Amino acid sequence: MHRNSRPKIGLILSLSWFSVCIFCAIFGDFLPLPKWDDYDYDNSAARMFSKGHILGTDYDGSDILSGLIHGSRTSLGISILSVGAALIVGSFLGILAAYRRGFIDSILSMFFNVFLSVPTIVLTLVLVAIFSSPSLDGSSTELPRELVLIISLTIVFIPIIGRLARGTALSWTGREFVLVAESIGMRRREVLIRHIVPNVMPALISLFVLGIGFVIIAEGGFAIIGVGTQPGASWGSMLAKNRGELTLAPHTALIPATVIALTVASLNYYGEYLRSRIDDRESRI
Amino acid sequence: MKLKLIAFNLLRFVTVLVLVTFGITLLVRLLPGDPVGTLMPFATEADRAKLSAELGLDMNVVEYYFRWLGDFIRGDFGTYYASTGDGGGAKVSEMLAVALPRSLLLMLYVIIFSLLVSVPLGLLMAYRAQTRVDNVASNILFALYSIPNFALGLGLAYVVGVKLDWLPVIGYVPINEGFGEHLKSMILPTISLSIGIIALFSRLLRSDIISTLREDFVTMAASKGLSNSWILWRHVFRPSCSTLFTAAALQMGGLIGGSVIIETVFALNGVGMLLTASIATRQYLAIQSLVALTAVAYLVFNLIVDLFYSVVDPRVASHRAS
Numbered sequence: 263m264h265r266n267s268r269p270k271i272g273l274i275l276s277l278s279w280f281s282v283c284i285f286c287a288i289f290g291d292f293l294p295l296p297k298w299d300d301y302d303y304d305n306s307a308a309r310m311f312s313k314g315h316i317l318g319t320d321y322d323g324s325d326i327l328s329g330l331i332h333g334s335r336t337s338l339g340i341s342i343l344s345v346g347a348a349l350i351v352g353s354f355l356g357i358l359a360a361y362r363r364g365f366i367d368s369i370l371s372m373f374f375n376v377f378l379s380v381p382t383i384v385l386t387l388v389l390v391a392i393f394s395s396p397s398l399d400g401s402s403t404e405l406p407r408e409l410v411l412i413i414s415l416t417i418v419f420i421p422i423i424g425r426l427a428r429g430t431a432l433s434w435t436g437r438e439f440v441l442v443a444e445s446i447g448m449r450r451r452e453v454l455i456r457h458i459v460p461n462v463m464p465a466l467i468s469l470f471v472l473g474i475g476f477v478i479i480a481e482g483g484f485a486i487i488g489v490g491t492q493p494g495a496s497w498g499s500m501l502a503k504n505r506g507e508l509t510l511a512p513h514t515a516l517i518p519a520t521v522i523a524l525t526v527a528s529l530n531y532y533g534e535y536l537r538s539r540i541d542d543r544e545s546r547i
Numbered sequence: 548m549k550l551k552l553i554a555f556n557l558l559r560f561v562t563v564l565v566l567v568t569f570g571i572t573l574l575v576r577l578l579p580g581d582p583v584g585t586l587m588p589f590a591t592e593a594d595r596a597k598l599s600a601e602l603g604l605d606m607n608v609v610e611y612y613f614r615w616l617g618d619f620i621r622g623d624f625g626t627y628y629a630s631t632g633d634g635g636g637a638k639v640s641e642m643l644a645v646a647l648p649r650s651l652l653l654m655l656y657v658i659i660f661s662l663l664v665s666v667p668l669g670l671l672m673a674y675r676a677q678t679r680v681d682n683v684a685s686n687i688l689f690a691l692y693s694i695p696n697f698a699l700g701l702g703l704a705y706v707v708g709v710k711l712d713w714l715p716v717i718g719y720v721p722i723n724e725g726f727g728e729h730l731k732s733m734i735l736p737t738i739s740l741s742i743g744i745i746a747l748f749s750r751l752l753r754s755d756i757i758s759t760l761r762e763d764f765v766t767m768a769a770s771k772g773l774s775n776s777w778i779l780w781r782h783v784f785r786p787s788c789s790t791l792f793t794a795a796a797l798q799m800g801g802l803i804g805g806s807v808i809i810e811t812v813f814a815l816n817g818v819g820m821l822l823t824a825s826i827a828t829r830q831y832l833a834i835q836s837l838v839a840l841t842a843v844a845y846l847v848f849n850l851i852v853d854l855f856y857s858v859v860d861p862r863v864a865s866h867r868a869s
Contacts, residue, residue: 376566379849380842381805384822388838391826392577479695483808486697487823501701505812508705508716516705519698527693534689 273535276528283525287338290331297328320494320504320514329500330521336408336496337522341477344412345470348419353466355420356427360435361454370424377421383483389414390489407491411484415477423469430465434458464543468536475529482522497522556853560846567842568619572612575835585829586628601626602831615832619839625832627825639833642821643840649719650810650817654802656737658795661744668745669752669791670779676757685750692746700739700812707735717814736813740806744798751794755787762786793852800848804841 286293317326359370377385393410405413434440435458443453482498484490486505493503497518504514582602583595603611618625624639668688672681708716720732759765760783768778807819814820818837825833 372563372566375563376570379563379567379846380571380838381801381803381845383807383819384804384838384841387807387823387826388571388574388834391834392574475693482695483697486808487811487819488827501698505701508701508709512705512709515701519695519701523694523698526695527690530689530693 272531276531279524279528280532283334283338286331287335290335293331295328295331296325317517318511318513320500321507321511322494324494326500326514326517329494330497330518333495333497333500333518336491337478337481337498337525338474340408340411340415340481340491340496341474344415345419345473345477347412347416348423349466349470349473351416352420352423353427353462356424356429357431357454357458357462359424360428360431361450361458367428371428374421374425374428377418378425382418382422383480386414386418386480386484387487387489389417390484394489411481411491415480419473419477423466423473426469427462427466430462431458434461464536464540468533468540471529471536472533475526475533478522478526478529497525553854556850560850560853564843564846567846568616568839569612571835571838571842572608572615575831575838576608576611578829578831578834582829582831586831598628615835619836624836624840625830627830627833628828639830639836642833643818643837646816646818646821649815650803650806650819652722653733653736653740653806653810653815653817654799656733657740657744657802657806658799660737661741661748661798662791662795664741665745665748665752666784666791669749670756670784672749672753673756673760674775674779676753681753685753688746688749691742694742696739696743697808697812699742700735700809703735703739704812719813719815719817736806736809736815739812740802740809748791748794751790752787755790756783759783759787789856792855796848796852797845800845803844804837 317330319325320329355370359367390410393405393413394407440453440457443457444450448456478497481490481496482501485496485498485502488502490496490499490502493499501515501518501522504511504518507514582604583598587594587598599605603614606614615625622640624643626636627639627642628636668684672684675681704716707713714731714734716735718732720728722729756779765778765782768782769775773782804819804822806817807823809815810817810819811823818841822834822837822841824830825837
C-alpha cells in the first residue's frame with residue numbers, strides 16, 4: 263500500500279531510461295557517431311561538450327558516448343543472457359525440488375547450499391579462471407571473454423534462483439486450491455503446471471529484472487579486478503580502463519559509473535515495483 | 548530438543564564444509580594448463596618432479612583432498628610460488644597474516660558503521676512509518692542501494708580524495724603507524740561498502756519493528772504510561788532485531804573475500820586482492836586455500852546464526868525450521 267502511493271513518475275523514468283539502453287544496445291551501430299574503437303589521438307582526454315565529442319574522449323581518444331552505446335550491448339547482453347539461462351535452469355530445478363520433495367529435494371537443496379556458501383564474486387572469479395585460460399595443448403581455442411562471463415555467471419546464478427524458486431513453490435504447494443486440485447484427482451504434473459508454475463512465475467520475473475541489475479554491477483566489478491571484457495568494450499571495462507584518470511580526466515571514469523548506477527537503479531525500481539504488485543496480488547488470493 | 552537441534556546444525560555445517568572444500572578441490576583441478584610448466588617454466592627435471600609432488604599431481608583427487616585438508620586444518624595453506632620460476636616462494640599463510648587483518652578490520656568497520664547508522668534510522672522510519680520522514684528516507688535509501696559500491700567508491704575518491712584532498716585515495720596504513728592515519732585510510736572503503744548494507748539493514752529493521760509495534764505487549768506498555776523512547780528501545784527493539792542480526796552475520800561472512808572489488812579500487816591488499824593475484828598467476832595451492840577460507844568464514848557465521856537461534860530463542864528456532 264505504502265509503495266503504491268509512490269508517485270508513478272519513478273516508474274516512467276526508470277522504464278524510459280531502460281528503453282533508451284535497450285534501443286542503444288540494438289540499434290547503436292546505426293547511429294551517426296564515431297566508432298568506439300576509433301582512436302582520435304589528436305583529441306585525447308577531451309572534456310565534455312567538446313567539438314565532435316559530446317561526452318568527450320578518454321586518454322586513447324576514444325569517444326565516450328559511442329563507448330557507452332557500444333557498451334550497452336555488451337553489458338546488457340551479458341546480463342540478460344546469463345540471468346535468462348540461469349532462470350530457466352534454476353527455476354526448473356527449484357520447482358522440481360519443491361514439488362517432488364524427498365530425496366531429490368535434499369540433494370538439490372544441498373547443492374544450492376554448497377554453491378551459495380562461497381561468496382558470489384569469489385566463485386565467479388574461479389569459474390572465469392577455469393573457462394578463460396587457453397586449452398592444454400596451447401592452441402588458441404580461448405573462449406571470447408563475454409562468453410566466459412556469461413557461462414560463469416549463469417552457473418553462479420542457478421543456485422540463487424533455484425533456492426528462491428524452491429521456497430516460493432513450497433509456499434504454494436500447501437495452499438487450499440492445490441489440495442483441492444489434488445483431492446479431486448488431478449495428476450501431480452498437471453497440478454504443477456496449472457497451479458504452481460503460474461504462481462511462481464511473477465516472483466521469478468521480478469527476480470529476473472533485479473538479477474540483470476546485479477549482473478551489470480558484477481560485470482563492472484570483474485572489469486575492475488581485471489577479468490572483464492576487452493578494455494572499453496562494456497560499461498564496466500570503460501570504468502576500469504579509466505579509473506586511474508580521476509585527477510586529470512575524471513569524467514572518463516565517472517560517466518560510465520553514473521550510467522551503470524542509473525541503469526541498476528531503474529532496474530531495481532522496476533523490480534521492486536513488480537514485487538509490490540505481486541505482494542498485492544498474493545494478498546488477494 | 549535443543550541438543551538435537553544443535554547437533555543437527557553442527558552436522559549440516561560439517562557436511563557442507565566438506566562438500567564445499569571438496570568441490571573447490573575439483574574446481575582447482577579443472578583449471579586448464581600445465582601447473583608445473585606455468586609455475587616453473589625453466590625448471591630441471593628434479594625440480595619439476597618435486598613441484599609435481601607438492602601440488603599432488605601424482606595423486607588422485609580424493610587422496611590429494613585429504614592431504615590438503617590436513618594441511619589446511621593445521622594452518623599450512625601452501626606455497627605462493629615466486630615468479631622467478633625456481634620453485635621458491637613465500638608461504639601463503641605468511642601472506643595471509645598480512646592480508647587477513649586488513650580484510651577483517653574492513654569488515655568490522657563496515658558492520659559497526661552500518662549498524663550505528665541503520666539502527667537509529669530503522670527505528671525512526673518505523674516509528675514515523677507512512678509519514679514524510681519515512682517516505683523521504685525510504686526513497687533515499689532505495690536510491691543509494693542501487694549505486695554499485697565501486698561507482699560510489701570512485702565518486703567518493705574523486706570528491707573527497709581528489710577535489711577536496713581530505714583523505715588519501717589509495718593505500719592502506721597499518722594501525723601501528725598511527726591509528727588516526729589508519730582510520731583515514733579506511734574511511735572511504737568503509738563508506739563505499741556500507742551504504743548498500745545500511746539500506747538493507749534499515750529496511751529489514753523497519754519492517755520488523757512495524758510488526759512488533761502491532762503486538763499487544765506494546766499497547767500494554769503504552770497504556771501503562773511508559774515513554775515512547777523507553778518502549779522503543781526496551782520493549783520493541785530487542786524482539787525486532789533477529790532478522791537484523793542474521794543479516795549482519797551473513798554480511799560479515801560474505802565480506803571476507805567479497806570485498807575484493809573495493810579492496811582493488813582503494814588498493815588495500817586484503818584477502819580479496821591476494822586471491823585475485825593468485826588466480827592471475829595460477830597459484831594452485833593458494834587459490835584452493837583462499838577460496839576455502841572465504842567459504843569457511845561464511846559457513847562459520849551461518850553456523851553462529853543457527854546456533855544462536857537454537858539456543859537463545861526457541862520460538863524463533865521452531866519458526867525458522869518450519
